[in-house]
Amino acid sequence: MTVTSTRAKPEGILPDRTKPAAPRKRRRNPLPYILLLPAVLIVLVDMGYPLLRQITMAFQHFSLEQQFGKPADFVGLDNFTRVLGDSAFWLTLGRSLAFCLVCAALTMAIGIGGALLLTKLSRPVSVFVQAAMLLAWAMPVLSSLQVFQWIFDSRSGVVDWTLAGLGMQGMAGYNWFSNPLTFFAVAAILVIWMSVPLVVFMVYASVTQIDESMLEASTLDGANGWKQFREITVPTIAPVLLLVTILEIIWDLRVFTQIFILQKNGGITEQTNVLGTYVYQVGLSGGDYGVASATALIMLLITLLLTWRYVTQFLKQGEV
Template sequence: MTSTAIVPPDTTHQRQTRSPAKRPRRPMPAVLVVPTLLVLVAALGYPVGWQVVTSFQHFGMMQQFGQPPEWVGLSNYTALLTDPNLWVIVGRSLAFCLVCALVTVAVGLALAILMYAVGRGPRVVLQVALLLAWAMPVVASMTVWTWIVNWRNGLLNWTLERVGVDAQGHNWLVDPISFFVVAAVIVVWMSVPFVALSIYAGLTQLSPEVLEAAEIDGAGGWQRLRHIILPLVAPVISIVLLLQLIWDLRVFTQVKLLQDAGGVANETHLLGTYIYQLGTGAGDFGMASAVSILMLVITVAVSWYYVRSLMKEES
């Protein structure tokens, strides 16, 4: 009498091919986002919507006293796009933005690496100095800077005279080139602390074992920086670079106060000061709104590549 062994059916293939059960989507995360969206719409939606509508109108001084605005359609945009002066200002703003953002990130990266390399004492001193520079109000710091570059009794001319350079009575704000050099130095000085502290925070997250292994393998300081440190902190550098591009494109206070201190406004306008001149200065809020929408489009275009990268990573 022979016995037949009962072989259980092979369910391995069935388990492998069975699709995993999808978790039901919970509505709570979306519900928690709703209050934030409402705040953003309330705080930003109305001003942006008002600017969009006003950019299609003739909205001048009379409209501020109750006269209904006149709908002009695309006339404001047509006048702007055919104005060669606007494109000079746009090019000037983009060049100023790129130079300031790149220099800021480069200097901030160097200071972050310095803070990462030195001991605790010098690092604390450097961090406190950066925080004090960053915390200083813009108007207060601009008061000091305008005194430094003052052509009558400024510290810059006084120092140059002491080292043998004839700078007596030289006005650094009259010439557009020296004006933007001064403005770029001020903007970079105000922005470096944020970049340096942000990148340093990224450096503190690096694994010491990785750097020690690279050093044991014979990698020098420059090789560790180029092939290990910079690639690991590249996401932090990219986000601070994007933020600097946006902030430096919208710079206003520093340039406006330097213009008031002696700069020639018509030769040193950026987009921010040009919008201010059209709106508050000339009372043409329709044209000012059109330039504001153009500036918003340029800002989105500058930051779109990085935003698209973030969306791909999330998906």
């Protein structure tokens, strides 16, 4: 009691000595917390509730009857053993990982290359290229999907027509969506095409922040372009590269729309399933919500494992 009262006095007398007073004031003011509340609530309701529900369902026998009101029984790890024992799951996982890594790597390579190229272009050309990429990026997925399906159409597609015109006999009327390899090639082109612009923008933005004098000095010291890129550019923009890489991996691993729509055009659903469409097929179409939830949890775990190193590195860099 006495302590507080003696402390209160100098505070009142010397309001300018804010060092000890400022944190206390902040602690008392509820405004920041009130401002945070809506965001936290939205995250809790939007993400927390479905996540909790999903975790519960992963341990339940939950099929169509339960969806229409029958009580659900807890079945322990049953759903997980069923997923892990299903060879289709492992095939799908392998396919997904390969697709994700190829797409993410190519997207990053093309994106970084594009960003560096942008720095060398004259202003009007650079603006034009950026506008074009913004359009590609902002295009609704379904519209680009439709256009891609037309481009690769077996009857009237421009790709088959061109290839046949170049003398590749077998390519006239070739159905790109009926063979898993060509199916994923088309899907990859589409996915990469839609995600390169973001990488270009983010990398370009950070590359232009690099101190010119540093580059100049290194040129004087005799460093060539590649060396400059490796030893100055990359370390400087590393946080951005890490962030974009994490995002790309996450996005490409849970790719859904592109594959799902192309599957409708392909008729080889099982051979073209990736994790996203597999979960959809087991859960929503197959009516086995329990197993689908378990699969989705495993998918989440894999995403975390894949990006863990990047995330920790990213957090470390953020501190520095």
